[in-house]
Amino acid sequence: MTDAAIATRPNNRSYASLTLRRFLKHRMGVLGAVVVVLLCFSALFAQFLAPHDPLLINTSQRFLPLFASWEFPLGTDDLGRDTLSRLLFGGQVSLMVGVVAMLATMVTGTLVGLAAGYYGGVVDNLLMRLVDTLLCFPQVFLLLVIAAFVPPTILSISLIIGLTSWMEVSRIVRAQVSTIKEMDYVQASRGYGASNWRIMLVELMPNILAPVLVAATLKVATAVLMETYISFLGYGVQPPMASWGNMLTNAQGYFDTVPFLAILPGILITLTVMGFNFLGDGLRDAFDARLKMDL
Amino acid sequence: MNQPILSVADLSVSFRTDAGWQKVVRDISFDVAERQTVALVGESGSGKSVTALSIMGLTPLGSSRVEGSVKLNGRDLLALPDRQMRKVRGSEIAIIFQEPMTSLNPVHTIGHQVSEALLSHGGVSRTEARAEALRLLERVRIPAAKSRFDEYPHRFSGGMRQRVMIAIALACRPKLLIADEPTTALDVTIQAQILELIKQLQEEEGMSVLFITHDMGVVAEIADRTIVMLNGEVVEHDETSAIFRSAAHPYTRALLAAVPKLGSMTAFTHPRRFPIVDRTTGVADEPQETPDTVKPDDQPLLDVSGLTTRFEVRSGLLSKVQARVHAVENVSFQLRGGETLALVGESGCGKSTTGRSVLRLTEPLKGSVRLEGKEILQLSPEEMRNQRRHMQMIFQDPFASLNPRMTVGASIAQPLIVNALADRTEAPDRARALLSQVGLQPDMAGRFPHEFSGGQRQRICIARALALEPRLIVADEAVSALDVSVKAQVINLMLELQSQMGLAYLFISHDMAVVERVSHRVAVMYLGEIVEIGPRAAIFGNPQHPYTRRLLDAVPVPDPARRHVQRVVVNEEIRSPIRAPDYVPPIRQYREVTPGHAVVVDA
Structure with missing residues (x-):
């Protein structure tokens, strides 16, 4: 392209707008985004959307079936609590755990990866051997061991999940950083006197953001699964507070008589995990300029 | 003159983009005669490499469209089905690329890769192929070819790898060799060696060469005829000596004026700007010598x-x-x-x-x-x-x-x-x-x-x-x-x-x-x-x-008159520290x- 053609081209194609356009072309990604937005919306406004108090016990209304009455559209559970309200408030807990755990994962993983990739040498060796060690243990095993000692609250569960799943993220970040730090523009910023912190934040971070964001969406999905998993085993969110995980636990005794008590939270968990996974796929393709989708 | 080996007529190449089909090569026509070297010159984006790829039928399927005709010995290559085109590649036209570091497969030995080129076109046994491959490596003047036959590419320097690539290209005695910027990634002394080698081999084998480059100095060294491309079109097409003597098109003159010539500074003591050539008229200004900028301080900076x-x-x-x-x-x-x-x-x-x-x-x-x-x-x-x-x-x-x-x-x-x-x-x-x-x-x-x-x-x-x-x-x-x-x-x-x-x-x-x-x-x-x-x-x-x-x-000296002066080239590799x-x-x-x-x- 000639210089003149470049000079006259309108300046409306920033990196972000190109990425957004690529993302909007990815149908599954957009679908995932819609599902995620709907789920987050209903969780955020559970207080206003829920017809009943999720903890209110009403023994005269136990095991109402689906669509039986306007008052309890999704029926009631073994203690006569409204299933719809419990699903909404449970979603609040599950998604909160997912997001907080994701944030903990991202912060830890990114910091460790940045330090290992940027400083290299001894720092890199120590941190990566630590990562290797932690990766030797199954995450569920770590989770259950820690959960057995720490009193379960939403925050503590989220942090435990986050702190046992950052290792993959640090690997991704480290790999990216160790290639990007050799680029001439990073050398140039060292050349004009930028400090290490500045290089990491201003030069490196924006360039590794894409894979980190993709990993983040996928981590929300796995964190939601982890929460349901440990809640199901009884170490997670404690009754009477609802979470999708402990609703499943609760429902397992009645699976042959009232299966929808298990099926409904199951569907929501599946939707959440799929939604975040599709969103992650869409973001990955949108960020990956190598795929060169035609614009 | 007898029939040309390669005859390209009204060749157009388009690529599919979001804005529809975009033509990157427009209606170009040229011939390459027997034993002739034709240089395709232009700056990046001028469509010279795309031209070469479309002659070989190597443009990406589906997202590209090639129109016009490419005749090799009278046979239209664009009309050939893919199976037959594959036979043409290698045996009648061979191509060497710019980047010698990635053109060879790192997990096979040099000898294996040259033999493979011979075997893939059939008609030889393994032992014959091996003997022939060794002969080829000697022809491209690889020192101690026999002992290096079973070595892997990483043991070879860039220049030596480019020699191996040439050996592979020569394997089936092609009538036409397309060289796509074969010396651009190489050091000057190695570039001189490779250019000399291509010249010698061309004489020995009697093949034609289509040489793609951006370097006017290299053009003067190697080409009989020169085609100058700009934005996918041919702007000038003539004998190389004529182009260097009296280029008709302003762009060609601009290109020539921008070529640094060794020895052009003997009359000057200070650095001197390059002449700026008006691309529409082709008139060059006479650059002034810069004033003395060196500070006469005692203490160096x-x-x-x-x-x-x-x-x-x-x-x-x-x-x-x-x-x-x-x-x-x-x-x-x-x-x-x-x-x-x-x-x-x-x-x-x-x-x-x-x-x-x-x-x-x-x-x-x-x-x-x-x-x-x-x-x-x-x-x-x-x-x-x-x-x-x-x-x-x-x-x-x-x-x-x-x-x-x-x-x-x-x-x-x-x-x-x-x-x-x-x-x-x-x-x-x-x-x-x-x-x-x-x-x-x-x-x-x-x-x-x-x-x-x-x-x-x-x-x-x-x-x-x-x-x-x-x-x-x-x-x-x-x-x-x-x-x-x-x-x-x-x-x-x-x-x-x-x-x-x-x-x-x-x-x-x-x-x-x-x-x-x-x-x-x-x-x-x-x-x-x-x-x-x-x-x-x-x-x-x-x-x-x-x-x-x-x-x-x-x-390289941008003066076609000196082309046939054979330079003394030592076939030595750059040593490592x-x-x-x-x-x-x-x-x-x-x-x-x-x-x-x-x-x-x-x-």
């Missing part, structure tokens, strides 16, 4: 002495030092304010490491670097960061030296903010002012690097380096990746800035012709050491060291030829 940088090659369980790369060995030179010292040499000679060591982007092992009398190598990290603003660097690859996620305005403003020379409100204004200083529009500050061409990006990098008003700029192959005409413009800009701001340049380059144009003094590096240093006129007019002479002899851990480098003695001109005395 930069005083480097005994600089040594080594890298350790470790391997094994205990990371034992297996060998050392003596990248920079006892290098000393001085640079005064407003002066340009060129560091020249071939890849691996340590010239880039010298530049980086001076700036402490690579930590040197020992030596001293004084900037305005202040010892740089002793500074603490904190002091060093403050010192950096006086010395800046421009890099080779304009595509890697700007942060793709930052607007260019922000990139230029960064050094100011980092060094607290401007706050966030002033910095954007300064960035805009710097952009106009390097000849770009100030309102381009809001754009991202991918919206600029290579030459424009290099200007942006210069603006970023200038932001801190440094006294020294290390330009590491700063113009090597640019097209000739853009190269001339960037060099002119650098010379202009030097006379305006009294900048000193440490100009690192492998291109002798450019170096002759821009430098006051020249240092020639070989295997990490300076073998000859002196004023530009002395180095180019009276080279003393054999290596300096070899470098100068290898530069990797030594055993217990190696002690010899202490070099320098002999002064004339004042300021010193050459190493070979032991």
